[in-house]
Amino acid sequence: MPLPFLTADRAFETADDLALPFDDRDRWRRPYRPGPWRVGVAALCLLLASFVLFAAVIIAFTASPPEAGVVFGIALAVIASSLRLLRMGVWVSARGLRQVRFLSTGTTPWDRIIAVRTAQQPVRWLGLPRTVQGQALILVRRDRSPQDAPVLLTTHNADFLARAGSFDRAADTIEAWAAENRRG
The missing domain is CATH 3.40.1170 (MutS, DNA mismatch repair protein, domain I)
Structure with a gap:
């Protein structure tokens, strides 16, 4: 059984940019895909968050835990901001x-x-x-x-x-x- 969502052998269709027909019209749907600018900025923010999380781990092992907690909180704020940006x-x-x-x-x-x-x-x-x-x-x-x-x-x-x-x-x-x- 082929799994087309895992392979690149299917042709791109222009209808892929539109929301698919669905049965549950009561669910909130975005009728378009997020653009490359929005996704790119969110990806850069998540990359920054990974570095900040890494810094929090280093601070936790070498300095005081409250300082690591502050840096960890900053990383969580960056992650939440990037997720909100995508929504x-x-x-x-x-x-x-x-x-x-x-x-x-x-x-x-x-x-x-x-x-x-x-x-x-x-x-x-x-x-x-x-x-x-x-x-x-x-x-x-x-x-x-x-x-x-x-x-x-x-x-x-x-x-x-x-x-x-x-x-x-x-x-x-x-x-x-x-x-x-x-x-x-």
Whole structure:
């Protein structure tokens, strides 16, 4: 019995970038893959955490245990930060749309959403203060004015920088979720 997930002999399909159809629509799903920038930064943070953990072990054997505990705590904070960085993004389920940020998470039920649409506008480059012209996926809610509409995804964030096709597929998927769930 061949195990295609363990071999590289299967052809790459563009549909691999999309979320697979699933039966349990109540589970929170991210309808796109994390981008290379996000994964790369998280990998570098985990590499840093491994060095800090190694330093904690050396300190534990050569110095006082409280100092090793402090360094171990720093390593745990770096690991938790990198895991949170990987969870950031837009998640959907039958209950609503969830935007996970680094320090906060906001969930909007589908009945409070008027539209999810793509717009051309200045967007932040990798979340930094610098703005460039790009596309943004905007969430229009019933309880806010359209000028206060939060930006869910952009073509220049850590998931979609230099991956316009992936942004289009993710935006289309999230818009389809919104259209389907607003109907009921």
